[in-house]
Amino acid sequence: MSPMRADEMAKPTGRPRDPGVEASILAAVQDLLIESGYAGTTIGAVADRARCGRSAIYRRWETKAELVVAAVGALQIAADAPDTGTLRGDLLGAAMHFARADDRTARVLASILSEIGRDEELRDVAYRVVGGPPVAALTAVIERWIERGEVRGDAPVALIAGLVPTAAFGSVSLRRRALEPDAVVQLVDEVVLPALR
Amino acid sequence: MSPMRADEMAKPTGRPRDPGVEASILAAVQDLLIESGYAGTTIGAVADRARCGRSAIYRRWETKAELVVAAVGALQIAADAPDTGTLRGDLLGAAMHFARADDRTARVLASILSEIGRDEELRDVAYRVVGGPPVAALTAVIERWIERGEVRGDAPVALIAGLVPTAAFGSVSLRRRALEPDAVVQLVDEVVLPALR
Structure with a gap:
């Protein structure tokens, strides 16, 4: 109550x-x-x-x-593109936003999933508020490390920047909670970094 | 009508x-x-x-x-683990099931997304019918190529076998349709294969 x-x-x-x-x-x-x-x-x-x-x-x-x-x-999701000095550190810093979404945010999002597929405005605002900022942070990190020569120049940035967000979306949808920090670390180490090099 | x-x-x-x-x-x-x-x-x-x-x-x-x-x-999803003679061919064959789900299947699944998070039995049957068989096919392919020495023995099989299904789930949820075949090929070439090697 x-x-x-x-x-x-x-x-x-x-x-x-x-x-x-x-x-x-x-x-x-x-x-x-x-x-x-x-x-x-x-x-x-x-x-x-x-x-x-x-x-x-x-x-x-x-x-x-x-x-x-x-x-x-009105759900507030902050997401900056960290500058730690290493590719892995920057990726983890940006990707960890997806482990930080509180349960309230995850459960509100889960409640509107069916409507997100029907209502374009709702989909847009949900993406802008929740998905957009951390995806932009991941994209900025990858582009920075392409410039620095540590990420291959032909890496498909949007595809790779979308891996952790897509996993986070699945977690919120099916389990009604954010990714665990360990799952973010495993995705970065086992999937994102190999794809970038 | x-x-x-x-x-x-x-x-x-x-x-x-x-x-x-x-x-x-x-x-x-x-x-x-x-x-x-x-x-x-x-x-x-x-x-x-x-x-x-x-x-x-x-x-x-x-x-x-x-x-x-x-x-x-009652939605029928067939998924075998192909044996083409190459790792890439097998991965594409298994992953392409996610581009084959017809629009009807994708739209029925999209319609029950909110309930899937609430109703464990519905989540289980949806996974068993739609997600389970192609995930099993991808897992079988990866394990076969670990045995053949072409995939690193310490590859996190479940994590990597889940990449294409997770992307397919996002596509069905947000766009109400299956992944395009091109998207499956890009995921296999740019993400799955680098993670396995």
């Missing part, structure tokens, strides 16, 4: 938009996606959970689809 | 079980999963589509979950 479950619905207040309200609505959407799936994430359930009125939701997002897109967009 | 959409529901006949009825029910479930998703695949809709009564369905499967498991189990 969540402490946020309301026994009563607050009335919309008519005051200027409160960013705290927006954040609590989006957190409620994430909670409900995890607990009840996409179909169970109704506007009414979100309003109950966030202790606001339906109008507070509809004032900000016209449809459930838009609301879910916003809730996925 | 499908020619199988019935304008009237046939009454259950009470005759002995007809394998043709069973096949048409399972085909109707697959059709509905593709068109309407898991949530839209109701027993009533299946009965309409298969032109049978609900009792013809409930006589065979107690729950919708069991019915969907049976419909996924």
Whole structure:
């Protein structure tokens, strides 16, 4: 049971938009996606959970689809391209982002998988927020080491930069959790590095 | 619109079980999963589509979950471990199964992705029918070439045999179609073979 479950619905207040309200609505959407799936994430359930009125939701997002897109967009995934001085160190640093996604992020993503295949906007935001930054970091690392001459110049960068993210996607989909750090290390050592050399 | 959409529901006949009825029910479930998703695949809709009564369905499967498991189990995926005389030829032969899954199979699988994460029995049958046989073929090929001395003895077989299947899973999930044959060839040449040697 969540402490946020309301026994009563607050009335919309008519005051200027409160960013705290927006954040609590989006957190409620994430909670409900995890607990009840996409179909169970109704506007009414979100309003109950966030202790606001339906109008507070509809004032900000016209449809459930838009609301879910916003809730996925609110998941924060940081990903930098580390510069450790070695190819392996840089690859591990960038790839390890996929082991760091917290369970909440993994479970929200797992809940929208079927809709990701149907809804292009949702797929785009999910990729931009969750997949895009660490893939960009891996790509930057590989390109840096091509310039430095340690990675073969004809390496298919996009294909190889996609290996760990694809494995992470499978893990989130089938197991509802991020890759383990050991699995990232094994992929880098046994697959990514041999493919780059 | 499908020619199988019935304008009237046939009454259950009470005759002995007809394998043709069973096949048409399972085909109707697959059709509905593709068109309407898991949530839209109701027993009533299946009965309409298969032109049978609900009792013809409930006589065979107690729950919708069991019915969907049976419909996924009815997707036929053949996968042998080819013996072409070369490591690359064998790998391509086994991996190419993932480019051969027809669109129907890919779209049925895509429709149950969210449920696969929730329903262990569905995940098991989906893996057994669709993922298991070609993974077994790839594993057999790699082990054969370890014995023949062309693959390093310490290669992580399960990890490497899983690369193409994992990419295929991502393709089905995000694009609702199987890998292209070119993508399979590139994975084998640029990633799988370097990892094995």
